[in-house]
C-alpha cells in the first residue's frame with residue numbers, strides 16, 4: 001500500500017512537471033490549512049530540488065525565494081540562494097531579498113541526512129526545525145504563516161510548545177502524500193504573534209478603564225489586554241490566558257486593593273505603565 005502510494009505520487013510528479021513528489025505534500029497542506037494566499041511572499045527553507053517552490057509560485061504568484069545548501073536549478077519567477085539556514089549570514093541575505101517588512105509565509109521541508117538511528121535523526125530534525133522557527137521569527141510579517149517538517153520523537157511536544165508560543169493557531173498535520181511508514185509530520189503555525197507578552201506572563205496593573213464588553217482594558221507596552229471580572233480603580237495581578245495578533249485576554253491571579261492613582265481611572269490618555277511580575 002505504502003509502495004503504491006509512493007509510486008503514485010512519483011509518477012504524478014513526472015506527469016505534472018513537478019521536480020519532486022514532495023510537491024503534493026505542500027498542495028495537500030495548503031488545501032487543508034490555507035497557508036499561502038494569492039500575492040503572498042514566500043520563503044522556502046531547504047527547498048532543493050524545488051518541488052515546493054513550483055507549487056508556492058503557482059499558489060501565490062508573488063515573490064518566492066528558495067534557500068538550500070545545494071544549488072537549485074532556476075525556476076521562472078523564483079529567486080534562490082545557496083546557504084545554510086543555521087547561519088546568520090543566510091538570514092541576512094533572505095532579509096535583503098524579502099525586504100524589512102518581511103515575508104507572508106515561511107516554509108521548511110529541510111531534512112538532515114538520515115543515519116537510520118531513530119533518536120539521533122529525531123534530534124537532528126528538531127535542531128533543524130528549531131533553526132527554521134528562529135529564522136521564521138526574524139523574517140515573518142505579523143500574522144504570517146509557517147509550515148515546518150519534523151521527524152517525530154520524544155522532543156516533539158516541546159517543539160510544538162515553542163511554535164505555540166509564537167502563533168495563534170498551531171496544528172500537526174500528516175498529508176496523504178507522506179509515506180505511511182514515515183516519521184515525518186508537518187507543524188503548521190498560523191498568524192505569527194508579535195505581541196510583547198505571552199500566555200502565562202504575569203503583570204501588576206491598575207484597572208483604569210473598561211472595554212465595551214465590560215472587561216477591564218489595560219495597555220501593556222501599547223498592547224491591549226482585556227481582564228475579566230474587574231472594576232475600575234482596582235489594582236490586580238493578572239495572568240495572560242490567550243494572545244491574539246492585536247490583543248490578549250487575562251484573568252485575575254491576585255487582587256491587590258485599590259489602584260494607586262484612582263484619579264486616573266477612566267482616563268485612557270494616562271495609563272500607568274504596568275510592571276511585569278514573576
Ligand SMILES: C[S@@+](CC[C@H](N)C(=O)[O-])C[C@H]1O[C@@H](n2cnc3c(N)ncnc32)[C@H](O)[C@@H]1O
Nearest residue numbers: 022046048049050051052069084085109110111
Ligand atoms: C526533502 S528535501 C526538500 C524537498 C523540497 N521541498 C522539494 O519539494 O523539492 C530537503 C532539503 O533540505 C536541505 N537542507 C538540509 N539541511 C539544510 C540546511 N541546514 N540549510 C539549508 N538547507 C538544508 C537539503 O539540502 C535538501 O535539499
